[in-house]
Amino acid sequence: MEILKFFLISILFSCQTSVFGGLNDKAKEMVSQIVSDPPKFFYEMKNDSEITLPVSSGKKYNLNFELFPTLVPFTYLNASINYNLYKEGKINADMPQLDLLAGGAYMVGAKIAANSSEDITDAKFSSYHLGFLLTSSLSSKTRTFYGFKHSFLSSKLKLSDSKSHKILGVEIKNFDSSFVENSLIFGVETLKDVDKRWAVQINYGLTNNTLVTKLSWYGKWFELGINIYPEGVLVIHPTWIMRLSF
Amino acid sequence: MKNLFFIFYLLFFCFNLKASVSIANKKYSTYLDLSFMQNTNLVKGSYYGGGEMNSSFGMLFDFNEKNSLALNYNILYSGPSVVSESGDLKERTISQSFTLEWQKKISEKSRFRPQLFIGKELRKSGSIGDFDDNLYNNNSKGFGLSLDRYVSKNSVFVYSILYRKIEFPNYTDLLTEFRNPGSQTQISGGLYDNNLYRFGIKWKYRNYFLSSEYTIQKYISQKVIEDDGLYSDKKQKDGDFEFKAGVESQFYFLSFYPSVSVLIHRSNQNFLRFKSFTDMYPVFIKNAYDYNEYYFSLPSYFKFIGADFNLSLGYKKRYYAQRPPRNENNDYIYSKKQTNDLLIFDFSFSRKINELASVMFFFSFVNSSSNNDYDIYIPLNYNAASLGFGYRIKY
Numbered sequence: 001m002e003i004l005k006f007f008l009i010s011i012l013f014s015c016q017t018s019v020f021g022g023l024n025d026k027a028k029e030m031v032s033q034i035v036s037d038p039p040k041f042f043y044e045m046k047n048d049s050e051i052t053l054p055v056s057s058g059k060k061y062n063l064n065f066e067l068f069p070t071l072v073p074f075t076y077l078n079a080s081i082n083y084n085l086y087k088e089g090k091i092n093a094d095m096p097q098l099d100l101l102a103g104g105a106y107m108v109g110a111k112i113a114a115n116s117s118e119d120i121t122d123a124k125f126s127s128y129h130l131g132f133l134l135t136s137s138l139s140s141k142t143r144t145f146y147g148f149k150h151s152f153l154s155s156k157l158k159l160s161d162s163k164s165h166k167i168l169g170v171e172i173k174n175f176d177s178s179f180v181e182n183s184l185i186f187g188v189e190t191l192k193d194v195d196k197r198w199a200v201q202i203n204y205g206l207t208n209n210t211l212v213t214k215l216s217w218y219g220k221w222f223e224l225g226i227n228i229y230p231e232g233v234l235v236i237h238p239t240w241i242m243r244l245s246f
Numbered sequence: 247m248k249n250l251f252f253i254f255y256l257l258f259f260c261f262n263l264k265a266s267v268s269i270a271n272k273k274y275s276t277y278l279d280l281s282f283m284q285n286t287n288l289v290k291g292s293y294y295g296g297g298e299m300n301s302s303f304g305m306l307f308d309f310n311e312k313n314s315l316a317l318n319y320n321i322l323y324s325g326p327s328v329v330s331e332s333g334d335l336k337e338r339t340i341s342q343s344f345t346l347e348w349q350k351k352i353s354e355k356s357r358f359r360p361q362l363f364i365g366k367e368l369r370k371s372g373s374i375g376d377f378d379d380n381l382y383n384n385n386s387k388g389f390g391l392s393l394d395r396y397v398s399k400n401s402v403f404v405y406s407i408l409y410r411k412i413e414f415p416n417y418t419d420l421l422t423e424f425r426n427p428g429s430q431t432q433i434s435g436g437l438y439d440n441n442l443y444r445f446g447i448k449w450k451y452r453n454y455f456l457s458s459e460y461t462i463q464k465y466i467s468q469k470v471i472e473d474d475g476l477y478s479d480k481k482q483k484d485g486d487f488e489f490k491a492g493v494e495s496q497f498y499f500l501s502f503y504p505s506v507s508v509l510i511h512r513s514n515q516n517f518l519r520f521k522s523f524t525d526m527y528p529v530f531i532k533n534a535y536d537y538n539e540y541y542f543s544l545p546s547y548f549k550f551i552g553a554d555f556n557l558s559l560g561y562k563k564r565y566y567a568q569r570p571p572r573n574e575n576n577d578y579i580y581s582k583k584q585t586n587d588l589l590i591f592d593f594s595f596s597r598k599i600n601e602l603a604s605v606m607f608f609f610s611f612v613n614s615s616s617n618n619d620y621d622i623y624i625p626l627n628y629n630a631a632s633l634g635f636g637y638r639i640k641y
Contacts, residue, residue, distance in 0.1 A: 029373060033373050033374055036374045142641065144276065144278065186278075186301070186303055188278055188641060200603075200639050202321065204321060208376065209368060209376065211321075211323055211340065213280075213299055215637070228282060228299070230282075230323050230338075231325075231338065235295060235297070
């Protein structure tokens with residue numbers, strides 16, 4: 001069922017970016033959006049790998065690796081860890097679960113492109129995130145979680161000076177800048193079956209007003225998700241993540 | 247303003263730290279209502295995407311039989327759509343608000359509800375750029391007082407007073423900047439700041455309701471432009487009177503909610519029309535913003551094969567009292583007064599997929615027309631369609 005949902009959403013994702021006529025205009029608009037603020041676009045890709053879900057009951061930490069779209073096709077090598085510092089109600093019945101979040105990503109394709117392409121002389125994309133989550137039970141199957149996350153992305157692209165570089169008529173220029181976002185997280189997680197959960201959350205960035213809704217279905221080994229960036233270049237991102245819990 | 251919001255977030259977190267108290271002993275409840283929709287819009291042969299994301303998080307504390315406290319945080323994103331009354335169809339907004347309401351039962355038949363409010367609205371005109379620089383970004387804060395009187399089992403009156411201070415930190419003196427391009431205006435922002443007062447009465451009897459609201463907006467710095475092209479000493483003042491009536495009725499399996507409303511808007515502000523930067527003879531229109539508006543709406547609902555279906559038809563007509571329409575050359579037609587028509591048809595169906603979530607699909611058709619053919623800033627003459635899907639989680 002999750003696989004069916006994933007493919008259905010992927011089709012819808014494709015439709016969102018290439019439907020009906022005006023494809024060329026839409027593509028130009030997307031390239032212009034990327035060129036006007038390149039770090040923000042790469043942050044959206046990287047944000048998919050910033051897993052902000054609570055650690056499952058009975059586990060100490062989750063290790064996550066996003067396979068799609070961060071690793072493939074954007075070649076972001078990534079890992080994130082959610083570490084449970086305090087279990088809900090362990091010492092005090094009023095205290096919620098406290099998890100720490102951390103992770104990083106590095107785009108290996110950028111270096112490869114710089115080394116093998118005459119147009120690109122230097123490229124580097126790296127990032128990290130840190131945060132925390134508080135999780136409280138509302139019922140035996142439902143938990144709400146709230147948290148905060150700090151994200152940093154460093155992006156650099158240097159093109160050769162010998163000619164001008166264009167994509168669909170839009171000129172591409174060098175950039176070397178960073179993107180910082182401090183996000184608030186709100187969400188709810190529901191237990192569907194043994195080791196099967198689904199969650200929905202909102203991440204709202206206070207620094208740059210970025211907004212994303214994340215829907216996730218996850219089990220023991222994998223997570224399927226849909227991240228929706230209403231102001232993003234690619235509005236809907238289907239995601240596929242490998243998760244290891246210990 | 248950002249610091250104030252951050253303090254409210256922490257307050258919210260602190261309240262939710264108590265959520266892990268034994269469920270059986272809880273005297274409070276939390277709720278979450280999250281919906282998002284993505285759509286594809288078609289206007290004048292051009293396609294563009296849009297969407298909406300609406301999230302409400304709240305808590306209700308019942309201290310005792312007579313006192314309870316409600317907290318609500320709402321964040322609403324509105325993307326490009328097919329209807330817009332104050333800007334371009336592709337404008338986007340992010341609105342945040344915090345509401346704190348105390349509900350006090352003062353007698354068997356009366357309940358008093360004071361309320362505190364803080365809100366922030368950010369806008370962006372297109373896909374490129376950010377939300378920080380828009381002229382109409384605004385912050386608002388204020389309070390409200392409501393009194394509910396239960397006259398009988400089926401009849402309740404609600405009396406309300408509301409105050410908001412609305413600030414526009416980016417709004418500047420556009421007329422002076424237009425006349426003197428590159429000049430530094432003395433007021434770098436806040437020219438549109440105003441105090442809003444609203445008085446309302448609502449009566450609900452069985453399935454019927456009647457309501458009446460009077461709103462005054464007093465501008466703190468914005469002055470009235472006169473026919474000599476200069477600002478007078480008078481400050482701008484706007485007033486709205488709105489009357490609404492509606493009923494909920496059932497016809498076999500179909501539920502109807504027809505309603506009508508009348509809105510009378512008056513402002514002492516005038517309008518100076520410059521055809522171009524070099525126009526030496528601008529046209530003055532006195533009371534250009536006065537209008538009467540009539541709205542009729544017929545939403546309906548029925549359940550079929552486990553899904554909820556909604557059909558809605560709405561029609562709005564606006565008559566400007568003094569403003570003549572313009573032709574496509576931006577020239578006024580003085581023999582007429584501007585009128586706008588808006589027809590909206592909505593269809594949607596939704597289905598629950600588990601105890602918390604439902605999916606929905608919707609279609610909208612809009613026909614907007616006006617005798618004003620010069621509509622390059624706010625579109626008035628178009629047909630539009632919108633098709634989309636959405637997801638809703640409610641707890």
